[in-house]
Amino acid sequence: MTVNGARPLLHPRAPGWKKDLAAPNDKPVEVVTTRYISNPPNCFDQIYLELPRQTLNVRGPIAILAIGLMILFVLGTALYFLTLELDYPSLEYLIADLMFLSGLLLTAGSAIWGWRLDTECPRDEPIRFNRVRRKVYVYRFRSNAFRLFSRTEWGVQVDVFDWDDLHAEYCSAYGPMGTGGKIEMVMLTVREPGTNIAKDRFKFAGSQEDGESYWTIAQLFMQQGPQAIPAFDRPPRDWNNEDDTLNIARRLAPKVKWPEDIDFESRTAP
Template sequence: MFFTKPLLDPPAPGWKRDLPMPDLPPSTDPYPPVLPHPPNYLDSVYLELPRSAYRKRGLCACVAVVLILLAIFSLLIGGAYILATASFLPLVPSLGMLLSSISGFWLGIYAWRMTVQAPLDEPIRFNRLRRKVYVYRYHHDGLRPFSRTAWGVRTEVYDWNDLRAEASSVYGPMGTGGLIESVSIAVVKPGTCQVLERFHFAHGTMQGEMYWAMAQLFMQQGPQALPTFPRPPRDWNNEDARFNLARRLAPKVQWPADIDLQSRTAP
């Protein structure tokens, strides 16, 4: 069942449709062969799904290095010109070179931190017995790329009944341009449609719908309602990353001890 008008206030940017609410039947049947990864873990108490928001880490790391080097090179060219001619560039070229250097350095630092400081995975745990959802979430702030407090992992706990899933589609920088489809989860004020916050859930509408359906089936019926996956779970913390510098530098997933215990056990 899909909703043709936004249920939430406000809807997600690029809203396409709302997925069924937590207590309703799923809109689709999970089909393991088309899903990129099986659940990280599944038992009678909790289901853990992978939820990495960042892809192509190696490419992003290269782009970050190139931007930083270009910014430094631009400043060096300007300094060399001043030393060679004993004069400054005209005002407009000087401002253009300065702004491009600052922008390149700013974007390069932001891309580098997003690439190598984001954890290898940002899993989400659905605890069926507690009716709680635990999110391992990496926060960042593009306006403060040098901040320590605005960046970092935080673990958040939500009531299952307060979550809503939305499919959205926005245009993004993809070389020649293109649509970026995703599914996000909104946290609403209890008993209302007022959105308190949102976070990324899955890349691609079909993938997100199936993962959301898995969460619904597990929370409503238990692990026996989920399909069998042909592949074993991926060990995000111990995979071979010899040829990917960004993944080698990225921190491993490490839940806080109290949240880890709570999320894996019954009340």
């Protein structure tokens, strides 16, 4: 799908692509209205800027749903063993039992995935822009729905990219909801140097407004410095200081802890 005849610059195209934002070193085209941005930057100085970033727009409901699914799994298992017959009178009974057991396994797997996703995803997944090194440092959470108990497929990784290789894209699609629900986000895509081939993509913001505003702030900082960042009326949010919240997912979520070497590199000049 294209917008006004436009086509995506990069290939393969991003799912739900609607438009490309300004290139990293182009003049910003977005006017930042700070009162409409969800959260101000976490911190910034003469060298680096850190913006908040969340893979999950809402925390808590998935964990609650996972608890409900696990309860359903336990009740279903109890019901199965209470009604279990050792001698199947027909093939239909065997097929029905296999379908019921498959449903129980799917319920358990969904519960485990939802619980791990909502409680193990960090409280924030920030992204740092270092204007002196011209590098971008991304604190990312990985998960794998098909390897629920893997230690290597779940957890935080930090990726480092060149600022010049980034490309911002606005994407939206309608999710599989009963009443229809629009899912929109701004993605950051990493290009193969000197080409228009996308080699990696990750979520930058969960709405068009936040994504375009954050991207403009990053452009202003990288091109002009911290004095170009607009003033915010409220202080930054302390993502690690949320132990008093009633949200079970946020209470259990790990705090943000950058690896020491990356933490030092991302905040300093060469």
